[in-house]
Amino acid sequence: MSASPQVLIAGAGPTGLAAALFLTRAGVSVRLIDAAPEPATTSKALAVNPRTLELLEPTGVADRIRAEGQDIHAIRIARDGEVVATLRPRWDRIAPGRPMTILPQTRTEGLLAGALADLGVRPERGSGLAALTQDADGVTAALTSGETVRSALLLGADGAHSATRHALNLPFPGDGSDTPWHLADVDIAGARQDEGRIEFQDAGPLIVLPFSGGTFRLIGFGADLAPRLPKGWTVTRTRWTSEFRVSHRMVPTMAVGRVALAGDAAHIHSPIGGRGMNLGIEDAFVFAACALDTLNGQPGRLADYDRLRHKIDGDWVAASRRLTGFVESASPTARLLKRHAPPLAAAVPGLIDRALKAGMGLDHPVRVR
Numbered sequence: 001m002s003a004s005p006q007v008l009i010a011g012a013g014p015t016g017l018a019a020a021l022f023l024t025r026a027g028v029s030v031r032l033i034d035a036a037p038e039p040a041t042t043s044k045a046l047a048v049n050p051r052t053l054e055l056l057e058p059t060g061v062a063d064r065i066r067a068e069g070q071d072i073h074a075i076r077i078a079r080d081g082e083v084v085a086t087l088r089p090r091w092d093r094i095a096p097g098r099p100m101t102i103l104p105q106t107r108t109e110g111l112l113a114g115a116l117a118d119l120g121v122r123p124e125r126g127s128g129l130a131a132l133t134q135d136a137d138g139v140t141a142a143l144t145s146g147e148t149v150r151s152a153l154l155l156g157a158d159g160a161h162s163a164t165r166h167a168l169n170l171p172f173p174g175d176g177s178d179t180p181w182h183l184a185d186v187d188i189a190g191a192r193q194d195e196g197r198i199e200f201q202d203a204g205p206l207i208v209l210p211f212s213g214g215t216f217r218l219i220g221f222g223a224d225l226a227p228r229l230p231k232g233w234t235v236t237r238t239r240w241t242s243e244f245r246v247s248h249r250m251v252p253t254m255a256v257g258r259v260a261l262a263g264d265a266a267h268i269h270s271p272i273g274g275r276g277m278n279l280g281i282e283d284a285f286v287f288a289a290c291a292l293d294t295l296n297g298q299p300g301r302l303a304d305y306d307r308l309r310h311k312i313d314g315d316w317v318a319a320s321r322r323l324t325g326f327v328e329s330a331s332p333t334a335r336l337l338k339r340h341a342p343p344l345a346a347a348v349p350g351l352i353d354r355a356l357k358a359g360m361g362l363d364h365p366v367r368v369r
């Protein structure tokens with residue numbers, strides 16, 4: 001048995017790092033362990049939304065994300081190469097001073113880890129959570145290294161295959177699709193750096209998101225995405241390609257006794273809408289507030305955490321499932337809507353801003369009580 005933190009956090013992805021940062025700033029002692037020997041070198045998430053920037057503002061990380069990241073000023077919607085609508089979000093109205101910022105997840109994690117290191121906390125890598133038991137006073141965790149750690153609380157932020165969730169015997173109901181989505185990070189000549197693009201094509205959707213230094217992320221169906229880019233855009237370099245399948249799943253509860261789940265350990269959904277990492281950081285913020293109160297002797301606060309987060313996260317999983325089904329659909333109605341709905345929506349003053357606000361969860365506050 002070694003150093004007993006107040007909170008043991010399993011998983012040093014964005015959720016675990018953010019939780020460690022919020023808790024450490026509140027004076028709580030944490031240990032942050034990660035099964036992987038090194039931090040990830042490839043990025044899943046790119047979009048950091050205004051809510052995340054708001055929550056991270058007091059930590060100084062939001063300013064660093066803004067300084068390194070790329071703002072998105074327009075999203076062009078195209079059908080078979082023809083632009084049918086240009087959506088220009090009014091960030092000054094949606095979230096003044098905090099536009100949606102594009103930054104590779106590895107850099108967001110790096111900035112969170114840097115802020116944490118400034119407070120003297122570093123992820124301990126190469127040893128993950130293997131099993132846990134809990135009693136009235138605390139949690140005993142067995143790590144894969146053979147070490148045993150006793151803590152007052154434990155947060156499982158250990159991703160979609162969460163060992164914490166398994167140790168709690170919680171199911172992860174939902175469904176998964178067999179259709180592979182492809183991803184390519186490429187350098188493109190001829191494209192604007194501050195605009196995203198969604199192309200609806202017969203082959204399926206193609207999403208193009210710019211990020212730092214002339215590199216763009218392509219996401220869509222079919223392995224060969226580059227030939228489907230608009231005329232005049234030339235791929236000059238392919239940096240990374242990957243394939244993933246989309247699942248929509250939500251745990252029945254996000255807290256069991258002294259153990260809580262956050263981020264992908266608790267909910268997974270399609271990347272359309274760019275919410276996964278952002279929701280994980282919101283979970284981390286609310287968990288930190290509830291954990292602090294629990295440690296200060298207020299009973300029932302981890303149950304509050306579940307009450308405060310489960311509905312919000314679950315609602316997004318359901319919305320993401322509907323949105324993804326629509327984007328994937330090749331039905332005549334869906335095809336018609338993809339052509340005609342975007343220009344109509346762009347023509348209605350304020351509609352895009354309201355839709356974005358709702359899509360990013362800015363239509364409700366992040367509550368800690």
Ligand SMILES: Cc1cc2nc3c(=O)[nH]c(=O)nc-3n(C[C@H](O)[C@H](O)[C@H](O)COP(=O)(O)OP(=O)(O)OC[C@H]3O[C@@H](n4cnc5c(N)ncnc54)[C@H](O)[C@@H]3O)c2cc1C
Pocket residue numbers: 010011012013014015016033034035036044045046047048105127128129130157158159160162163164183244262263264265271273274275276277278279280
């Ligand atoms: C293609 C794609 C694009 C995406 N784009 C966006 C986007 O634009 N915006 C957005 O918000 N989200 C996006 N997401 C989702 C986002 O990447 C995830 O939601 C996010 O990584 C979840 O963070 P997390 O910390 O909860 O889990 P993870 O990032 O999975 O981190 C979990 C950590 O736990 C560690 N671990 C695993 N097992 C153990 C164990 N037993 N013990 C200890 N540690 C363990 C892992 O090594 C890992 O470091 C995207 C996802 C994909 C696939």
